[in-house]
Amino acid sequence: MGRLQKILIPFLGLVLAFWFYSMLKGKRVIVTGASTGIGEEMAYHLARMGSHILITARTETKLQKVNGKLSTHTCVFMADMAFAEHVVKEAQTSLGGLDMLILNHVGTSYFGYFDGDVGHIRKLLEINFLSYVAMTVSALPMLKESEGSIVVVSSMAGKVGFPFTVPYSATKFALDGFFSSLRQEFHIQNINVSITLCILGFIDTDRALHAAADVLLVPPAPRTECALEILKGGALRRRELYYRYGSTRLPLLLRDCAAELLDRLVRSRYRLDRIGTGQRRHPSAGN
Ligand SMILES: NC(=O)C1=CN([C@@H]2O[C@H](COP(=O)(O)OP(=O)(O)OC[C@H]3O[C@@H](n4cnc5c(N)ncnc54)[C@H](OP(=O)(O)O)[C@@H]3O)[C@@H](O)[C@H]2O)C=CC1
Ligand SMILES: CC(C)CCC[C@@H](C)[C@H]1CC[C@H]2[C@@H]3C(=O)C=C4C[C@@H](O)CC[C@]4(C)[C@H]3CC[C@]12C
Numbered sequence: 001m002g003r004l005q006k007i008l009i010p011f012l013g014l015v016l017a018f019w020f021y022s023m024l025k026g027k028r029v030i031v032t033g034a035s036t037g038i039g040e041e042m043a044y045h046l047a048r049m050g051s052h053i054l055i056t057a058r059t060e061t062k063l064q065k066v067n068g069k070l071s072t073h074t075c076v077f078m079a080d081m082a083f084a085e086h087v088v089k090e091a092q093t094s095l096g097g098l099d100m101l102i103l104n105h106v107g108t109s110y111f112g113y114f115d116g117d118v119g120h121i122r123k124l125l126e127i128n129f130l131s132y133v134a135m136t137v138s139a140l141p142m143l144k145e146s147e148g149s150i151v152v153v154s155s156m157a158g159k160v161g162f163p164f165t166v167p168y169s170a171t172k173f174a175l176d177g178f179f180s181s182l183r184q185e186f187h188i189q190n191i192n193v194s195i196t197l198c199i200l201g202f203i204d205t206d207r208a209l210h211a212a213a214d215v216l217l218v219p220p221a222p223r224t225e226c227a228l229e230i231l232k233g234g235a236l237r238r239r240e241l242y243y244r245y246g247s248t249r250l251p252l253l254l255r256d257c258a259a260e261l262l263d264r265l266v267r268s269r270y271r272l273d274r275i276g277t278g279q280r281r282h283p284s285a286g287n
Helices: 002-024 037-049 060-068 081-095 118-146 166-188 206-212 223-235 245-257 259-267
Strands: 028-032 052-056 100-103 149-155 194-200 240-243
Touching: 002 037, 002 223, 028 037, 028 081, 028 118, 037 052, 037 206, 037 223, 052 060, 052 081, 081 118, 100 118, 100 223, 118 149, 118 166, 149 166, 149 223, 166 194, 194 223, 194 245, 223 240, 240 245, 245 259
Parallel strands: 028 052, 028 100, 100 149, 149 194, 194 240
Antiparallel strands: none
């Protein structure tokens, strides 16, 4: 029995991995914000799976570095999100259509007390929310044709109020409202385009570690595994994806039955003495 288990479980794991990899083989995928972090890792996974991908970001040098590690099937296009529609048109020209739109990019914000800067919130909404809407609108004809998928990378901070991420959190909550409502309309209209909202906890990307690692008493999860889980969620047309499952799903259950207890638990996971009252802008701040 023990021997059978030792053979059977890895074998089943291999079969599942193979099946999942073959699901994205040959698919035409856009990944936004793929020059660093989780987006970069998704691009590498997709290249290994044999997908045809188009990646975006603003910084040409970083994007070229990623492109250099990808297969020849890959097409790169750089754009600020003001060119959202243009990126989607590029998919039509270079990929001949689209099966999956992965909206992942995120503008720079600060990790600290809300500073009252309304202009910053407006700018961040433009990058983190409105450009997602614009790209979805432009991509929809192609996605309807392929009966494809939209994958929206959001956060626990788009479901629960965490301190020190006020502008960021506002943009992520907006994504839930827009895409959850749109999903309902797709069902009513028999539009076979799936929408997967990804609810992520703390992930070990350079930017997140730099901003929050010394303040949070929460261990970050690995970005490579996170990227793979997002792709799995999208390929399986899941409604929502939670990563890591336990540390995101359980707090959300608590939110619905004991919100104040969750708020208190959340506050206890921060080293408040390390926050200060000044801004903690990221090195690449410019938004
Ligand atoms: N890391 C974490 O702890 C968590 C992350 N998430 C979510 O995961 C996603 C990826 O995060 P992460 O990998 O950490 O982020 P990174 O900062 O590593 O990557 C962000 C990407 O977005 C691009 N980008 C930044 N500003 C713009 C802009 N104005 N227009 C277009 N592209 C832009 C960046 O490239 P460039 O600057 O060259 O444009 C980069 O490719 C985000 O949606 C984030 O909210 C959710 C929960 C936790
Ligand atoms: C205590 C718990 C129940 C769970 C706690 C999880 C908390 C700590 C997690 C959930 C979502 C996370 C933030 C996030 O989504 C994205 C970013 C952007 C990045 O550039 C800087 C870090 C930051 C602010 C993360 C900080 C840590 C957060 C609040």
